Amino acid sequence: MTAAMNSPSVLDGDEPADRTVVSMRDEGSEQVSERLLKSAARLSRNAMTEIDWSQPMEPDKHGCSPEWSTLYGTDYWNEMTEEQRVSLTRHEFASIMNIGIWFEMILQEMVLRDHYVGDYHSAEYQFALVEVADECRHSLMFAKASEKMVGTSYRPHPTVARLGKIFKVTAKNEVAYAGILVAEEILDVFQRGCMRDDRVLPFIRTVNEIHVLEESRHMKYAREEVRDAVKGIGWARRQFSALAVAAGAYMIVTSLVQPQAYADAGLDVHRAMAERRTNSHFQAMIRSSCTHLMEFLDEVGLLTKPALRYYRRAHMI
Ligand SMILES: [Fe+2]
Numbered sequence: 001m002t003a004a005m006n007s008p009s010v011l012d013g014d015e016p017a018d019r020t021v022v023s024m025r026d027e028g029s030e031q032v033s034e035r036l037l038k039s040a041a042r043l044s045r046n047a048m049t050e051i052d053w054s055q056p057m058e059p060d061k062h063g064c065s066p067e068w069s070t071l072y073g074t075d076y077w078n079e080m081t082e083e084q085r086v087s088l089t090r091h092e093f094a095s096i097m098n099i100g101i102w103f104e105m106i107l108q109e110m111v112l113r114d115h116y117v118g119d120y121h122s123a124e125y126q127f128a129l130v131e132v133a134d135e136c137r138h139s140l141m142f143a144k145a146s147e148k149m150v151g152t153s154y155r156p157h158p159t160v161a162r163l164g165k166i167f168k169v170t171a172k173n174e175v176a177y178a179g180i181l182v183a184e185e186i187l188d189v190f191q192r193g194c195m196r197d198d199r200v201l202p203f204i205r206t207v208n209e210i211h212v213l214e215e216s217r218h219m220k221y222a223r224e225e226v227r228d229a230v231k232g233i234g235w236a237r238r239q240f241s242a243l244a245v246a247a248g249a250y251m252i253v254t255s256l257v258q259p260q261a262y263a264d265a266g267l268d269v270h271r272a273m274a275e276r277r278t279n280s281h282f283q284a285m286i287r288s289s290c291t292h293l294m295e296f297l298d299e300v301g302l303l304t305k306p307a308l309r310y311y312r313r314a315h316m317i
Pocket residue numbers: 104134135138139211215
């Protein structure tokens with residue numbers, strides 16, 4: 001654990017240490033944004049200067065906690081040498097960071113579009129720009145970390161990439177912000193699980209820590225935007241929005257670890273994909289981590305029956 005993690009400021013209520021998030025539902029977007037702006041001014045970090053990127057990597061350190069590997073607990077995992085497991089978790093986590101970059105690109109565009117003509121003097125507008133700046137630095141951090149850890153890139157399937165392109169130019173209001181929230185929550189659960197694990201490469205732990213800290217502000221902002229957007233919407237729009245968000249969530253979760261990551265780790269891709277599909281351990285990890293997200297979607301009326309089907313298929317509920 002680094003000094004920054006021990007800092008009282010991380011735990012003083014701005015950035016909850018656990019996932020019982022401080023309730024701000026009665027405050028409204030402007031008040032929440034004001035608090036988040038103050039928090040961002042005090043607590044923003046820069047991985048490019050904070051991490052010594054020239055340090056050699058310890059050969060026995062993982063890319064993520066072994067328990068977060070998509071193959072942990074399978075027969076394939078049990079047959080692997082420790083060296084293969086280390087290589088697998090590094091490629092898996094590089095893939096997760098790369099899919100994170102893909103989504104952060106979508107997110108930045110959606111947030112900028114949403115505030116194209118806005119109340120520039122408002123805290124809400126100013127926090128939107130902080131979020132875009134954060135995401136830009138995060139993507140750079142993920143890109144640099146992937147370069148160092150595996151020296152390659154992972155991209156979503158071309159069909160998913162095309163759907164993402166449509167999503168980023170059409171999504172607005174609750175679809176945009178609930179979509180953002182879902183992606184941020186999913187990445188967050190992985191990173192919280194790995195940031196204090198000393199079996200993981202130290203620079204990756206720092207990457208996780210920085211991302212978890214800054215994303216907790218983004219998630220509060222997104223929740224508030226969703227609450228505002230769903231006020232008074234009709235049945236049809238609610239049904240459509242809930243389904244669009246669930247479909248997006250399904251694509252993100254199933255894209256996180258690309259098949260190429262298994263190939264690059266020296267595994268048989270077909271066997272890895274087959275064992276991952278039936279890996280009840282990994283499915284349980286995803287399910288238990290999405291509890292808060294599902295509660296929130298239910299609270300704002302976006303957990304409709306058709307949407308539930310997608311979340312079940314992705315093992316998020
Ligand atoms: Fe981010």
